[in-house]
Amino acid sequence: MGLSKTIWAQPSEIIRTKQPDHPVLVFAPTVLQATARRFLKGFPGIVTYAVKSNPDEMVIENLVAAGVKGFDVASPFEIDLIRRLAPGAALHYHNPVRGRDEIAHAVKAGVKTWSVDSVSELEKLIELVPTENCEISVRYKLPVSGAAYNFGAKFGATVELAAALLKRAAEAGFIPSLTFHPGTQCTDPMAWDAYIRAAATICAEAGVQAHRLNVGGGFPNHRQQGPAPVLEEIFALIDRVATEAFGANRPILVCEPGRGLVGDAFTHITRVKALRDDTHVFLNDGVYGGLTELPMIGNIDRIEVYSPEGIRRDGEAIGRIVFGPTCDSVDRLPGELMLPADLAEGDFLVFQGMGAYSSATNTRFNGFGQMEIVTALSLKG
Numbered sequence: 551m552g553l554s555k556t557i558w559a560q561p562s563e564i565i566r567t568k569q570p571d572h573p574v575l576v577f578a579p580t581v582l583q584a585t586a587r588r589f590l591k592g593f594p595g596i597v598t599y600a601v602k603s604n605p606d607e608m609v610i611e612n613l614v615a616a617g618v619k620g621f622d623v624a625s626p627f628e629i630d631l632i633r634r635l636a637p638g639a640a641l642h643y644h645n646p647v648r649g650r651d652e653i654a655h656a657v658k659a660g661v662k663t664w665s666v667d668s669v670s671e672l673e674k675l676i677e678l679v680p681t682e683n684c685e686i687s688v689r690y691k692l693p694v695s696g697a698a699y700n701f702g703a704k705f706g707a708t709v710e711l712a713a714a715l716l717k718r719a720a721e722a723g724f725i726p727s728l729t730f731h732p733g734t735q736c737t738d739p740m741a742w743d744a745y746i747r748a749a750a751t752i753c754a755e756a757g758v759q760a761h762r763l764n765v766g767g768g769f770p771n772h773r774q775q776g777p778a779p780v781l782e783e784i785f786a787l788i789d790r791v792a793t794e795a796f797g798a799n800r801p802i803l804v805c806e807p808g809r810g811l812v813g814d815a816f817t818h819i820t821r822v823k824a825l826r827d828d829t830h831v832f833l834n835d836g837v838y839g840g841l842t843e844l845p846m847i848g849n850i851d852r853i854e855v856y857s858p859e860g861i862r863r864d865g866e867a868i869g870r871i872v873f874g875p876t877c878d879s880v881d882r883l884p885g886e887l888m889l890p891a892d893l894a895e896g897d898f899l900v901f902q903g904m905g906a907y908s909s910a911t912n913t914r915f916n917g918f919g920q921m922e923i924v925t926a927l928s929l930k931g
């Protein structure tokens with residue numbers, strides 16, 4: 551991956567001028583900063599960024615420029631990255647499971663906010679982390695759906711266990727807080743409703759007032775045709791329900807979006823290597839590259855098709871099976887993609903809304919995955 555100094559006008563200009571044979575992610579800093587400002591203006595609390603969704607340095611720098619002052623980090627690498635690019639920023643170490651050397655690294659880096667979802671990991675923190683001005687957020691889960699896949703499958707204590715952990719963290723001298731993640735690409739805001747009310751129950755059961763409540767990532771980006779998800783509606787719901795559930799004891803709210811912040815700031819240009827016997831489309835990128843997420847959370851249908859001259863193809867759409875470039879039969883996009891009937895070898899498929907979990911999870915499997923990241927003023931057209 552390399553960054554050139556060129557700033558393109560829009561994706562079709564890149565196609566026309568370079569006809570790139572390798573996958574190209576197009577980053578629009580203006581879009582990222584505008585989304586960051588929407589969060590900062592609209593979210594009723596503190597906005598942090600989940601670094602794992604896209605740790606590109608340009609992304610971090612633009613978020614800092616837009617005013618983001620906190621980051622959700624999950625590893626020593628991410629801690630060091632943020633310490634270097636945003637030295638004064640708050641670090642929330644919200645991976646609830648850590649090795650002892652990772653904990654030591656974070657203590658040394660000045661991490662003051664930690665999440666936990668089990669007795670054993672809490673006892674480890676109590677043993678290794680100085681309590682002074684230090685916050686432990688108990689991560690809990692509920693059996694609610696609404697997201698693209700279930701995050702509770704890996705992390706999160708039940709409500710009962712969360713109450714016990716919160717009490718123990720407070721007794722040990724830490725600032726007690728709560729945190730949850732409703733699941734990524736959560737298009738049903740009622741998931742937040744249920745989680746926030748459960749937080750109040752946990753506090754009541756523990757007899758502990760939570761200092762902060764982190765309402766997670768999960769904020770959706772624009773993956774399907776039609777209107778984009780309206781973040782402000784989710785913010786308003788979170789604000790209203792937090793007051794209803796906690797009244798005068800309402801904790802400070804925090805959010806830690808990854809996808810919702812960065813998703814719409816990148817567009818992904820892929821190329822049709824072959825149209826095998828006019829049925830199967832073979833792209834130069836697939837599930838081992840920038841399109842890793844699609845089999846897990848579903849296709850993006852905001853796709854534009856361009857000829858090598860950069861002319862938009864908008865013939866009648868027909869369903870096609872789409873494969874990635876590797877010799878592995880898993881390397882296939884789910885179902886079929888609706889693509890113009892006049893699609894031809896050498897055309898470009900431009901996927902919108904590709905900023906999250908794309909460059910971050912790109913692999914070099916089978917010798918593919920040579921991905922370039924370029925900058926553009928606009929992602930339209």
Ligand SMILES: *Cc1c(COP(=O)(O)O)cnc(C)c1O
Binds near residue numbers: 731734735
């Ligand atoms: C991945 C992650 C996020 C970001 O999730 P998105 O669905 O991308 O918003 C937030 N918090 C934690 C703890 C995470 O692991």
